[in-house]
Amino acid sequence: MTKEAYGELMKQINSGKFVFTGELEPVKTTNFDEVIEGARILKNHVAAINITDNPTAFGYMNALMPSYMIQEKAGVEAVYQMTTRDRNRLALISDVLAAGALGIKNILALTGDHTTVGDTPQAKPVFDLDSATFVYMLRKIIDEGLDLNNNEIENPPKFNIGIAAAPNADPLEPELLKIQRKVELGVDFIQTQCVYSVEQAKNFLKAASYLKTPILIGIAPFKSISMMKWMVKFVPGIRVPEEIQETLHKAKKTGGKQAVYEANIEIFGEMLRGVRSTTNAAGIHAMAIGFEWIIPKIIERAGL
Amino acid sequence: MIIVQQKPLKEIFEMTKNLKKLLIVGCDGCSSVIQVGGERQANILKSLLEINRKVKGEKDPSAKAISILRQCDRQIVTTALDPIIKDYDAIVSLSCGVGVQTIADLFQSTLIIPAIDTKFLGMHDTKADKFHEMCTACGECILFETGGVCPLTRCAKSLLNGPCGGQANGRCEVGGWKNDCAWILIFNRLKERNRLDLFTKFRLPKDYRVSRHPRELSFKAENEEATEA
Structure with missing residues (x-):
């Protein structure tokens, strides 16, 4: 069933086009420049960009303002991520209404990582x-234009709602x-945590096909070997095949940082091509925080 | 059962500093059952207080250790302490926070010193010799729907519609993968009982008014209360 589209992302999903979404992190700053710059890099390659909400419970700039700014300054649609970890239902509706007023089109509804895994574990x-x-x-x-207690909302906002899924x-x-x-x-749509093989994507898409909801498969290239090690060790449900780990280690040894980037482009370009050609995924959610430039290269390598 | 733990001795010594006549009161309720706050523990604490004073070359406290049936019962506390309380500068309680407050409420001119930290409502796993939190007294039990596993207590996020993405192989990332994911336990139990319909059921946002502090409860009929008032 086609869902009503309130923005570009959902329009593209509904059209059957293979869509891309990106992701940006507002970090601990009062500066918008980095987020806007990241959005500009991704702009021509994605339908929308997720703005994370205190990811892994690190206290960053709120996600709403950068969501608004990338729409205004970079001209690319935002997926405003909202977790329930830091706000009760009163604070949530406040931000939802503000998001509506600021022209946000998509909300990704998340529970959020527990406070104890973040940088302020005493919270x-x-x-x-x-x-x-x-x-x-x-x-x-x-x-319905109503809040949880059936109070009427004047000029209720419209959003397409996304949720996350853990494919592994x-x-x-x-x-x-x-x-x-x-x-x-x-x-309206599902964005998954990252997968590290076409097989992982395939298995999940098959198991979830009965839900009849567009699914964007998450990919997350590795900025460095240490990031890969950290993810393998600490992030639940991350399964990086030995083969990928070996290839990246070898690349680092022989050609340093640049070779790691190139190996990433090769590995994830190939994976992307596989997902595109052998599954019914609605698209790809690409997460490359701090090295967004790699996403266009991966898409190019995939020949998409 | 209310699970309690004795405070660090340093803290107890600090609170009792310079006090001469101490009444150390154990509780034969929960804290005695888990061997933290019964008569034996009251006597041990008395000895430790005395030794500490001796080591520091301070004057011996005149301390007495007793234990009473339940410190959370006003009647019992009154009967046990009323005749003797005037002889003491302070009461050191080995009960949970309820007991400490009951005594504090009944004897408002006497200093009360908690020797115990109240931890949680829990179960004793005797095999592993560990205590596990099982209930948050949320005021609205949903254990029927969740296979007898309380997600409000045993899920780190108190999710009503779990599991979240923070579990792997049935373990929770909060606390370093040591604890079971409550929602995977719930899933397994309900599956075994052929009641996955209860798992899939969507649970509405909880009405937190039922656990608004401070709570009170009366089993009297409303008209009875009205007559009394």
């Missing part, structure tokens, strides 16, 4: 809502049922 975690109850709240706002979740069945709960409430 009181909120989790008044979870990603499912947040989707429920968003649907009421969008479809083990066990996978509860992950799928959890997504199903949210799909039944009404979500």
